[in-house]
């Protein structure tokens with residue numbers, strides 16, 4: 001079958017939660033298309049439904065109505081084409097870096113090939129020297145890099161990152177942003193990154209999706225047509241920042 005140009009298509013997506021019989025509309029009529037190979041950032045106020053949207057894409061939560069197409073096919077269960085990274089690393093504390101990554105590679109893959117894949121992805125995230133360490137011997141940033149390696153080792157066509165650097169200090173965060181860009185350029189995996197940080201969104205992505213709240217909608221999509229690596233003090237960068245800020249402040 002021919003590959004679909006859009007790795008992801010979301011059509012008229014609605015999500016409601018019920019708490020003690022009372023309905024809460026979280027997402028209302030979300031439409032979004034993500035091209036293969038794209039890096040998309042999603043920003044929006046706390047509670048506007050960003051994490052919910054990622055959970056619907058991975059089928060961790062059922063949709064209320066609408067459609068989500070992954071590589072042209074409606075999603076109806078967890079797909080190997082899609083992998084998700086959470087705010088905290090969620091590694092197995094008793095397994096080494098190697099074992100944590102090995103764990104997600106299917107048993108149909110030979111032992112030799114598995115070892116090769118683990119080596120490749122550990123190197124990709126710059127942790128070859130720590131392959132035999134267990135998570136509590138690593139810093140927060142290193143643990144998050146292991147979780148990125150682990151997610152990539154499933155060879156997803158779409159990688160969802162839900163505030164992956166939220167728990168990291170500003171310096172580590174910037175290093176991680178550069179890492180993710182390098183991995184994205186090298187591995188060409190389509191990525192959707194949810195972030196609170198507008199600079200991070202502009203620094204990394206081809207487009208920034210701005211979501212509005214109550215109920216969650218796509219308010220605006222801002223293209224970022226700047227060459228990589230980007231300069232956060234560049235006037236074009238700041239212009240885009242201003243445009244996004246305006247949406248947030250509602251002016």
Ligand SMILES: Nc1ncnc2c1ncn2[C@@H]1O[C@H](COP(=O)(O)OP(=O)(O)OP(=O)(O)O)[C@@H](O)[C@H]1O
Nearest residue numbers: 017018019024026045046047048049050051052053
């Ligand atoms: N399982 C659930 N049951 C009921 N309500 C839920 C559930 N999950 C999320 N919600 C509600 O849906 C809304 C959106 O939550 P969500 O976690 O998607 O927001 P978010 O945009 O990711 O926010 P943040 O930036 O703080 O992470 C919130 O009002 C939340 O209370």
Ligand SMILES: [Mg+2]
Nearest residue numbers: 050051052162
């Ligand atoms: Mg969230």
